[in-house]
Amino acid sequence: MRSILSASRAIARQPTCTSRFQRNTLPTIATRGYAMSRPAPKLNDPSLLKDKTYVNGEWIGAKSGKTFEVHDPATGEVIGTMPEFDRADTEAAIAAAQAALPSFRKTTGRERSRLLRKWYQLMMDNADDLAKLITWENGKPLADANGEVTYAANFFEWFAEEAPRLNGATIPSSVPGNRIFTIKEPVGVVGLITPWNFPAAMVTRKIGPALAAGCTVVAKSPGETPFTAAALAELAHRAGIPKGVINIVTSDKNTPELGKTITTSPAVKKVSFTGSTGVGKLLMTDSSSTLKKLSFELGGNAPFIVFDDADLDAAVAGAVASKFRSSGQTCVCANRIYVQSGLYDRFVEKLAEKVRGFKVGYGTDEGVTHGPLISEKAIKKVTEHVSDAVSKGAQVVIGGSPLRDLGARFFEPTVIRDMKPGMKIASEETFGPVAGIFRFDTEAEVVALANDTDVGLAGYFFSRDVERVYRIAEALEVGMVGVNTGLISDPAAPFGGVKESGFGREGSVMGIDEYVVTKMVTLGNNGQPLQGSS
Ligand SMILES: NC(=O)c1ccc[n+]([C@@H]2O[C@H](COP(=O)([O-])OP(=O)(O)OC[C@H]3O[C@@H](n4cnc5c(N)ncnc54)[C@H](O)[C@@H]3O)[C@@H](O)[C@H]2O)c1
Numbered sequence: 001m002r003s004i005l006s007a008s009r010a011i012a013r014q015p016t017c018t019s020r021f022q023r024n025t026l027p028t029i030a031t032r033g034y035a036m037s038r039p040a041p042k043l044n045d046p047s048l049l050k051d052k053t054y055v056n057g058e059w060i061g062a063k064s065g066k067t068f069e070v071h072d073p074a075t076g077e078v079i080g081t082m083p084e085f086d087r088a089d090t091e092a093a094i095a096a097a098q099a100a101l102p103s104f105r106k107t108t109g110r111e112r113s114r115l116l117r118k119w120y121q122l123m124m125d126n127a128d129d130l131a132k133l134i135t136w137e138n139g140k141p142l143a144d145a146n147g148e149v150t151y152a153a154n155f156f157e158w159f160a161e162e163a164p165r166l167n168g169a170t171i172p173s174s175v176p177g178n179r180i181f182t183i184k185e186p187v188g189v190v191g192l193i194t195p196w197n198f199p200a201a202m203v204t205r206k207i208g209p210a211l212a213a214g215c216t217v218v219a220k221s222p223g224e225t226p227f228t229a230a231a232l233a234e235l236a237h238r239a240g241i242p243k244g245v246i247n248i249v250t251s252d253k254n255t256p257e258l259g260k261t262i263t264t265s266p267a268v269k270k271v272s273f274t275g276s277t278g279v280g281k282l283l284m285t286d287s288s289s290t291l292k293k294l295s296f297e298l299g300g301n302a303p304f305i306v307f308d309d310a311d312l313d314a315a316v317a318g319a320v321a322s323k324f325r326s327s328g329q330t331c332v333c334a335n336r337i338y339v340q341s342g343l344y345d346r347f348v349e350k351l352a353e354k355v356r357g358f359k360v361g362y363g364t365d366e367g368v369t370h371g372p373l374i375s376e377k378a379i380k381k382v383t384e385h386v387s388d389a390v391s392k393g394a395q396v397v398i399g400g401s402p403l404r405d406l407g408a409r410f411f412e413p414t415v416i417r418d419m420k421p422g423m424k425i426a427s428e429e430t431f432g433p434v435a436g437i438f439r440f441d442t443e444a445e446v447v448a449l450a451n452d453t454d455v456g457l458a459g460y461f462f463s464r465d466v467e468r469v470y471r472i473a474e475a476l477e478v479g480m481v482g483v484n485t486g487l488i489s490d491p492a493a494p495f496g497g498v499k500e501s502g503f504g505r506e507g508s509v510m511g512i513d514e515y516v517v518t519k520m521v522t523l524g525n526n527g528q529p530l531q532g533s534s
């Protein structure tokens with residue numbers, strides 16, 4: 001296999017690589033690999049930065065005393081440590097959640113609503129600090145991190161409004177004299193496992209509905225980005241959320257052990273996971289031992305289709321938003337861009353022009369629009385996807401190489417044209433800043449291409465033909481469709497996939513259903529005294 005460097009050099013030599021986008025000029029860039037160290041972010045409230053985790057209302061370390069290192073993805077530097085939990089630590093967190101359940105499940109929806117509302121407000125009051133933490137550990141630019149804080153807090157606001165409306169139903173019975181009604185009850189202790197790409201929003205999208213329903217929580221924060229979740233736990237404490245209701249477990253190397261502990265524990269009644277399809281399958285297998293309720297938000301491979309009748313500028317803006325958000329590291333990022341022949345050349349040109357204006361660099365630096373990728377493994381995958389496409393005849397229009405002078409985890413935002421179905425990008429999620437553009441001629445052809453994948457999370461298309469809008473929205477085998485927009489994320493919208501992108505819906509009025517069980521009560525004898533009773 002070719003090394004990353006040789007592959008990237010080969011790509012950089014492509015004659016079609018016509019120009020480079022603006023680079024951010026970092027005065028402190030090291031020449032070999034990593035950029036030089038950056039100071040820790042100056043928080044308005046330094047007590048939000050933790051090196052312990054929150055279990056049973058207390059800040060604790062692992063019983064073994066072990067910790068793991070957290071790195072700034074932009075510099076590769078160690079920026080702190082967190083407790084390396086093991087099975088026993090995790091079991092203790094589950095026990096705390098179990099002990100807190102009987103009283104928390106009895107609270108009224110209105111009480112839980114007030115707690116969530118307070119937590120929401122504390123997030124908004126501390127938004128600047130939370131955003132700095134997100135940028136520091138995830139790398140995304142500060143403006144994006146600020147956007148994420150609002151997005152994340154909005155899940156608490158949303159579910160604060162849902163908590164008091166956990167209505168059951170009355171149902172006419174088929175048996176004369178009987179009456180039927182239903183009650184929605186919290187499922188119990190829930191295990192939540194979230195990824196690094198949204199260190200705040202993926203956590204709140206799960207904890208919000210869990211608390212609204214009256215569940216208690218054991219949440220495994222991502223090893224790459226544990227600080228934001230810890231800061232959220234500090235704010236939960238300040239909001240008055242009772243001890244044991246929220247427990248955060250942290251790990252890096254021991255993550256599979258923690259996953260196994262959560263998924264096989266008889267005390268945990270539900271697991272909600274956001275992450276890759278491969279890990280999802282493993283967790284599903286393990287969860288079968290105790291037949292848990294599950295919600296899985298897994299990987300995607302979103303088609304992004306531009307028909308000849310589209311508004312070209314809107315389609316380009318949509319592609320920028322969908323493809324390059326978080327440097328391509330969201331599960332709903334466009335992965336395969338299909339453009340109809342009539343607009344193909346102009347779309348490629350206009351998209352490349354937009355990308356040329358990007359500024360890649362350290363997330364807190366002025367004007368930076370795109371940060372690093374999360375790991376060197378991610379750089380390797382992106383590089384492989386580009387070199388695979390180039391080796392099979394695609395042409396790099398802009399970008400195409402790692403940005404070694406910025407650090408080991410930066411990659412040029414890239415536009416590639418003349419993509420073909422046999423290339424890796426056609427079938428694998430790139431999870432990086434590479435826009436591969438395929439040409440198509442007919443509607444039937446593009447629908448077949450778009451659906452030719454095992455996963456089905458998001459899909460996008462641009463068209464001004466209202467009949468086509470209905471036709472394509474219905475034809476795409478995905479859980480979410482963006483029509484004439486590249487941004488679909490909204491706490492009010494049901495978020496989730498089909499096929500191997502998982503099941504369950506987060507956010508929206510449906511989100512809380514993932515955390516309740518419906519109990520049916522049949523009242524016999526029309527409510528009359530039973531025979532034999534006085
Ligand atoms: N559908 C969605 O809403 C959504 C959102 C974000 C990311 N994703 C997907 O996640 C993937 C990228 O994230 P990733 O590489 O971090 O995914 P990943 O599956 O490797 O990790 C996700 C989370 O699971 C944990 N994890 C990993 N192995 C585990 C195990 N054996 N037991 C328990 N926990 C385990 C990780 O620590 C992390 O917290 C992409 O495929 C992306 O599409 C999906």
Ligand SMILES: O=CCCC(=O)O
Nearest residue numbers: 197329330331332489
């Ligand atoms: O990466 C997955 C989540 C993205 C989102 O909620 O917009």
